[in-house]
Amino acid sequence: AQSVTQLDSHVSVSEGTPVLLRCNYSSSYSPSLFWYVQHPNKGLQLLLKYTSAATLVKGINGFEAEFKKSETSFHLTKPSAHMSDAAEYFCVVSDRIQGAQKLVFGQGTRLTINP
């Protein structure tokens, strides 16, 4: 079965400093991986996705992630944090289920931005 582990439940950085949110995955085949962001009491928005093309994936709002098969990792980074980046971030792996698609979510990482 597919699974993801987000290594930090909470990350706090200062505005203007780099962001690193860590994610490791477990998959029996080449996975599709995603990062979603959720602002308080809102739905989820896709930041970026990896689907076996380029290993460095660029997303919205300056975020990017690198797929490293040897390390089974898909860490999310951003060079310079902005106050609006404060939110919950989910690393997600997809699995096929009888014609549909099951997204398996990590437990989430809460990102706090300090002024």
Next chain:
Amino acid sequence: SQTIHQWPATLVQPVGSPLSLECTVEGTSNPNLYWYRQAAGRGLQLLFYSVGIGQISSEVPQNLSASRPQDRQFILSSKKLLLSDSGFYLCAWNRARITGELFFGEGSRLTVL
């Protein structure tokens, strides 16, 4: 463009009362539809998915049920709510037979008292 609507946005219900959350998708046909639940401080858990009208698959045994009376309508129901049903419920869709991301609604927050 495609849009997804969920309602109500918030709901406070007593234990033992019924529940109906509705979700509709516009701008596409024959989507795959999903219900997820997010408990406080936790990730999302897939509850139900549907690949067509009247076709419902359940991922976890629970007090809830789902129905798909029309192609772009997905309903989450309960006959008698439990305290443990409290949470944030998210509807999502994607294009059938296409791998890729899910598109989520804004969510419905249910509090059972």
